[in-house]
Amino acid sequence: MSPPNLRAAITLAPHRFLLSAWPWRALAYVSAGTVGGVLIVASVDLLLRYTTITEWPWYWEPVVILVVLVAGPAGTPLVAPWGRLCEGLVGERLERPTATGSSPRLWRDLVYTLLSLTVLCVLDLAVIVVALGVPLAGVLNFVDAPHLNVHERCASVFGWAVLWPVGLYLIAGWAATRSEIARAVLSPREGRLVAELRDVTSSRAALAAAFDEERRRIERDLHDGAQQRLVAVKTTLGLARLDLPADSPAANAVREAQAQVTEALSELRDLVRGIHPQVLTERGLRAALLDVSARSASEVEIDLDLAERLPGAVESTAYFVVCEAIANAGKHAPDATVRVTGGVRDGGLWVDVTDDGPGGANPDGGGLSGLRHRLAVLAGELTVDSPPGGPTTVRLEIPER
Secondary structure, eight states: OOOSSHHHHHHHOGGGGGGSSHHHHHHHHHHHHTHHHHHHHHHHHHHHHHOSOSSOOTTHHHHHHHHHHHHHHHTHHHHHHHHHHHGGGTSSOOOOOOOOSSOHHHHHHHHHHHHHHTHHHHHHHHHHIIIIIHHHHHHHHHHTOTTSOHHHHHHHHHHHHTHHHHHHHHHHHHHHHHHHHHHHHHSOHHHHHHHHHHHHHHHHHHHHHHHHHHHHHHHHHIIIIIHHHHHHHHHHHHHHHHTSOTTSHHHHHHHHHHHHHHHHHHHHHHHHHHHOOHHHHHHOHHHHHHHHHHHOSSEEEEEEEOSSOOOHHHHHHHHHHHHHHHHHHHHHOTTSEEEEEEEEETTEEEEEEEEOSOOOOOTTOHHHHHHHHHHHTTTOEEEEEOOTTOOEEEEEEEEOO
16 A cells, blocks of 8 residues: 555655655655745846846845845745645645635745745755765765775765665655645644545545445345245245144144244344345335334334435435434333424434433433434434423434535
């Protein structure tokens, strides 16, 4: 698996670092940081070289500095986007801010521009010179040294050339540090946290969708495989009983086996419903909850106003949360009537599970916390209203998207 950024590439696999593309990406990143400063220095040099003034007055240096300080902020629309683009060389590319006017993000862009054209640019050049220029100077100095023989020249050149790989580590270390500085200025912590939270939420939703799809597959395999085989076994046993005397020991054994297969089928059907009921897949949430109400020990009334099918993940999550709420109501208020009402409102699904039991349910109990965690995968919410004396209402809300 490729490291996600330069810092990870150095720390996780330093022995393989030079064999990857990261050293060259780091060199390109640091070199890109010198572009602005080099342009400014080159412009000043051309001005001094080709000016018609033979002797500059004493105040020319403060004027040049003032011009640079004024031109720096003017270059913010170019320097800041260039910095965000270059961040993609050593890690994740920074997103372009959408704020306008005098927002703090524009001030951050201005600060980054000044840093990039002054301190960071000087350090970029210094690191490149030390890491690559010094070994190059050593190699050129000894490659034709007249006072050394061939073996001494080769050894000296090799010794200086070995410093180039070391210099690549130096450049990579500075590039990782420079990237942290740039990201701290261009991408504030709040923005990074929001981006990370968005990624975590997306990953969690994708994981939940994959888990739900896997449960559907297991349900299909059990329904089409094991369940059908048990039905075939039960039918075969029934045919075998027809060929045996009614009161014979063999007939009694076959009858017992048939009863056990019937019980196994019942348990398997309950298991399949617990994994992912087929009626939910084929007919939707309302039909699945009506099936639950028909099998529930408590009296359950279903009143859902759903004109059309909801996304599969929403239906599945709502189904299991409502089933758990019904089961909790039956456990804590076995004689109570449970009413399930709900519908779609403001682009989201809402469902109320109300029982006329004694109330007093703990909103932070372990079972309800588990339901909240299940709903959080889809950015849903669970609220509980259970005053002493009842009734208890558990409300779930899930956005459709």
